Amino acid sequence: MFKRALFLAAVLAAPVWAAPVAPDAAAVATATKLRDQGVASDTGYQLLESLTTEVGQRLAGTEAEARGRDWAAKKMQALGFTNVRIEEFKVPLWVRGVETAEVTAPTPQRLVVTALGHSGATPAAGIEAEVVRFASFDDLVAAPAGSLNGKIAFLDHYMKPTQDGSSYGAFGAVRFVGPSIAASKGAIGVVIRSLGTNDARVAHTGVTDWENALPAVPVTGGSKVVGAKIAPIPAGALSVPDGDLMRQLFARGGPVRMKLVLTPAFKGDGVSGNVIGEIPGRSAPDEIVLIGGHLDSWDLGTGAVDDGAGVVIAMAAAKLIKAQAPQGPRRTVRVVLFGAEEIGGMGGDDYGKRHAGEKHVLAMESDFGADRIWKITSRVADTGIPTVRAMQRVLAPLGINPTTDNANGGGSDLAPIGPTVGMLTLHQDGTHYFDLHHTPDDTFDKVDPAQLAQNVAAYAVTTWLAADSDVAFGPAPAPKK
Amino acid sequence: MFKRALFLAAVLAAPVWAAPVAPDAAAVATATKLRDQGVASDTGYQLLESLTTEVGQRLAGTEAEARGRDWAAKKMQALGFTNVRIEEFKVPLWVRGVETAEVTAPTPQRLVVTALGHSGATPAAGIEAEVVRFASFDDLVAAPAGSLNGKIAFLDHYMKPTQDGSSYGAFGAVRFVGPSIAASKGAIGVVIRSLGTNDARVAHTGVTDWENALPAVPVTGGSKVVGAKIAPIPAGALSVPDGDLMRQLFARGGPVRMKLVLTPAFKGDGVSGNVIGEIPGRSAPDEIVLIGGHLDSWDLGTGAVDDGAGVVIAMAAAKLIKAQAPQGPRRTVRVVLFGAEEIGGMGGDDYGKRHAGEKHVLAMESDFGADRIWKITSRVADTGIPTVRAMQRVLAPLGINPTTDNANGGGSDLAPIGPTVGMLTLHQDGTHYFDLHHTPDDTFDKVDPAQLAQNVAAYAVTTWLAADSDVAFGPAPAPKK
Ligand SMILES: [Zn+2]
Ligand SMILES: [Zn+2]
Ligand SMILES: [Zn+2]
Ligand SMILES: [Zn+2]
Missing domain, CATH: 3.50.30.30 (Glucose Oxidase; domain 1)
Structure with missing residues (x-):
């Protein structure tokens, strides 16, 4: 009796609040295609080889970080993104x-x-x-x-x-x-x-x-x-x-x-900046699904894992969506590559100030390396939960654990856009991340192409399902302390 | 019929040439004890911790290498070795x-x-x-x-x-x-x-x-x-x-x-030296079983793997033998810690010149790290083969492959004592050796205590069986090119 009551409750619970706002079959079918294209794509890996070879380290406020912005803007244009722009700001320049x-x-x-x-x-x-x-x-x-x-x-x-x-x-x-x-x-x-x-x-x-x-x-x-x-x-x-x-x-x-x-020495002010590019939404272009990473790095390695990986994951995921849906998803996908994260999240602060009035629906930042994603957690309004579950179902075959954790989502550059914007976190496996983090060993050879491609697939799926949707992901519950 | 003939031949073959000169049961029993004591002993690991912590790098010709010799001589005395001595020679001094x-x-x-x-x-x-x-x-x-x-x-x-x-x-x-x-x-x-x-x-x-x-x-x-x-x-x-x-x-x-x-610069002549200590033989002290490694190292790490490991393996193996047979084995066990190997085998050259007239029976040098020994090969006269087989039988339980390869034995510091002296090589697993070799990463933390102890056990067994024996291991066949 008790078990039967629970079973009935479970059967009845889903339709009551989830069914009306879950993604439709066409959106899920496209997400599934994106997943399979993502794991088969080497776009991210090639971008990362290019960034680490042709630019190398990108210490905040330096000329090297500026070359990184130029690289990113050119690549975004080559990938077909629109509204590509660099938003500069000042940072303290500290050199070794x-x-x-x-x-x-x-x-x-x-x-x-x-x-x-x-x-x-x-x-x-x-x-x-x-x-x-x-x-x-x-x-x-x-x-x-x-x-x-x-x-x-x-x-x-x-x-x-x-x-x-x-x-x-x-x-x-x-x-x-x-x-x-x-x-x-x-x-x-x-x-x-x-x-x-x-x-x-x-x-x-x-x-x-x-x-x-x-x-x-x-x-x-x-x-x-x-x-x-x-x-x-x-x-x-x-x-x-x-x-x-x-x-x-x-x-x-x-x-x-x-x-x-x-x-080391402080050398006064340096210039940093964020690089932004978009896949404009086909019917709600003012609604923004933000994905990104940070473009600056420490100066000892070439910033491959922290956070070249996040940069190319976001770029490659957006590129897949553009190729799959040339008219764009319903909402705009905005790729933001933050500057000066390492020295205090200054790119996130600047972005938050400049873009405070815009309609951010959902945001994700990749800043934990390039090893495989093993779970997805969220911090979204109840109305967004069914879509998160749909994302998890599409991604489970990639070894990504579905969780019901809705108290963890965000990223170090995302807080300034507002605590109530919906956030996901796609958790990379961090077992080896602190082997490399902030060392001379943060170089391209450390990145496994198959694991990086799994990341691209997961970001493409989650970004697509959020962007080709009209459900609200915010206001989100407060971040977990 | 054919199979039966082969079987009989195998049964009969061993006694015909091996039995008369194989080690006796008492020697094998002691060897087995030494093996089991070796894998349970942390003497080598403690010595290596001491060498790398209290001396550190030991670049040939420098004051640091001299401190290494003092360390080795004091430790040999503390371990109860006799005839402990330092034999100095000049080397070119090159510094980074x-x-x-x-x-x-x-x-x-x-x-x-x-x-x-x-x-x-x-x-x-x-x-x-x-x-x-x-x-x-x-x-x-x-x-x-x-x-x-x-x-x-x-x-x-x-x-x-x-x-x-x-x-x-x-x-x-x-x-x-x-x-x-x-x-x-x-x-x-x-x-x-x-x-x-x-x-x-x-x-x-x-x-x-x-x-x-x-x-x-x-x-x-x-x-x-x-x-x-x-x-x-x-x-x-x-x-x-x-x-x-x-x-x-x-x-x-x-x-x-x-x-x-x-x-870098050449700074004229520096002083290097070999450190020697012995477990004197109880009845044939002029016959020498030589084991060793090289005491000098490159200057980037602390010389733990190359070749602190060889140094402490030889010292710990000799110590085990002394504890097990206080009167000594039949022959003398001589531990030689060579200087200035890295810059051209100068310690081996000096040793060969000074000790040319002595009766070296068998020699082994450990200079390939501290990972487990996986096979033993030899370069000895036919009279020594049954003893090599006995060594291999005692050591097989430690995962050490017996081989019949009698064309490979020796070490970079051993050639000068004469090409016809019997030689064994106890082959460490080199899969990861060149991850660390000659780098700042050659430090104590890279050594696994259990693998190091397996080395000590293998050196104790082989040294004991050669030293508590009266068989000839030379003249050996010429080294393989
Ligand atoms: Zn980072
Ligand atoms: Zn970082
Ligand atoms: Zn060596
Ligand atoms: Zn070496």
Whole structure:
């Protein structure tokens, strides 16, 4: 009886609210074609080879990032996109200098180091000091005021690979705010164990934040960036094997000393920008389904995985839709390639300001590499749920788990367009993402063409079903904290 | 009938020649104990942690290599070895300088580069020139005289991983003599695709030879090393991903230009040395079973895999034998840790000269990393074959293939003690060896303790059975060409 009641409820539930607004059979048939064309297409892979070979790294605010915008605008035109445009904005320009680190006691050992983005600088001759190790971020927070006076802090941690990337959230504070906290307690330099998950001897850069030190700290003088709450000190990341070596040296009990040379510099304002291109909607062109990635990258690799992959996934998916539906889907598909994401989401901020009044229906950003998508989650209004389920049904044969998680959708560049715009997240497998993330190893050879094509297929399907629809995906529930 | 005859022949064959000289049951029983103790022991792993943490890299001729000798002598004494001594000799001292490479046309791209050992130097400001790509060593050899005047040569190749390491032999000429050949045809600089087999963005160093250019070439002036037949030019290795990028740039057809800065220098004579320790034989102490590895390393990593592993395998195996047989085996076990192998086998040469008159019975050198041993081959007199078979039977449970290959035994430091001394080779699995070889990635974390312990077990078993024996292993057949 109880089971029977549940069964009846399930049978009856779907038609009551889902059936009227699910995609029609023609839209699903087209989505299925797009899926199969996507997995068979090498458009994304060829675009990524071109971007990494002909442009290479694209550090925010540099001439290299500008060449990336030119590349993107030309490729968008060649792919047949319309309204192709570049929207420029100013960003702080920070460039890398000399970077070396060595243990000077108890035994000389050279270390592989790289400056964190927005690191302060040592003198050209470097600094040499005793090192204090913190086994965890909490230990650093608990250190007494002044306890690091004249010292270099080594911020250790225990990040391991996770498929969903959650260990980056769990340990990321070590990089995001660890250096500013160490500075607030008197440190003259900081090295962190890289936020990396394999044993490659490369250091992982990434921006560190001088504005949000926890607990709040006063400015202590020295060089300052606009709006900074604490003056930047030299802050670098050691490779994971060098983090191991530091642990082994500290395990011997005696003092450990380090010489650190990091000479990056702020160079005033640079120019960044977003690149935008569209497949105009055939009957509701003012309604926008936004897909994108970020065009800037760190300077150590060629920005293949972070986030060349996201750039080409969005471009190739839109191209497939245009080829399949020359009159366009009902709504406009807008591809946005954001600038200056890495140094603080500035492209997303600029886009949000400029396009605040437009009708964004649904948005997706790809910024987690090029490994296969393994699940789709959403943050959409109830009216959008049946379409999300239809997307999941079409994509299940690609090994993409359907989920009912409607509390997770979005991307780092998407928040500024408004918390109530519908969002999907197509989750790439992140098991190996933090092997490569922000390192010299972020190069084209790391990308598997079949996995990249699966991404293109998934973006084409989801984008099509959202764009060739008249259902509302917003207002979405608030993002999950 | 035919099958039965074969069967009888097999049954009868073994006793006819093998039984009289095979190890006795007691020796085999001890060998079996040593095997089981070896796989359960962490002595080798702890020694390797100590060497890489407390000494680190050990470039031939430097103060760091000298600290390595002190470390080894102290550890040998602590392990209870006797006749512990250091035998010093002079070597050319070559040290690394600044090393950067960048493509300047058709598009700016920074490359990961490292100088090959004994590379010449560019001016501090570097050189900038058009690059000529050679898809193979043969193509380089075929290039006309003078065809590289004023150019930088890029020596490409197609090395892939092999379990037996044979691809290093097949493509190694690119590094060993490629630069001297390019110089002889007028090149002002050379970059090779690293002799590497994975996609890590690290460059693989290793010595290059200016004395054996093929075809023979005249000295063209400039800086010279003693005995050089051609003056060194700047010679570096690009990481494998950068080799891929170069290929992609050349595939576009236009000219490729490069700026190269390599400022290594020869610094006259340095001191190297071999470290020797023994487990004296109880009844035939003048008969020597030699086991060893090389103590020097390249300077980019900490020399964990090449050849800290060989060093600690030999030390730990001898220690196990001493603990198991406090009076020693019949013959002396001599552990030799060679210096200056990487820059031309100078430790082996010095050892061969000093110890020419001694009775070396059998020799083994471990210099192929720390992955599991998968086969044993030999180069011994017929009288030694039954003992080799006994070794193989004891070790088969560790996944070590018995083979009948008696044409392969030896090691790069062993040739100088005489071509007729019996030799074994315990073959480590080399599938991943050239991922790490001569790179910054050659660090302790890359070594698996269980695989290292399997090596220790195999060396203990083979060393014991050879040392607690009175059979002759020489004169051995000539080494296979
Ligand atoms: Zn990113
Ligand atoms: Zn990033
Ligand atoms: Zn070696
Ligand atoms: Zn070597």
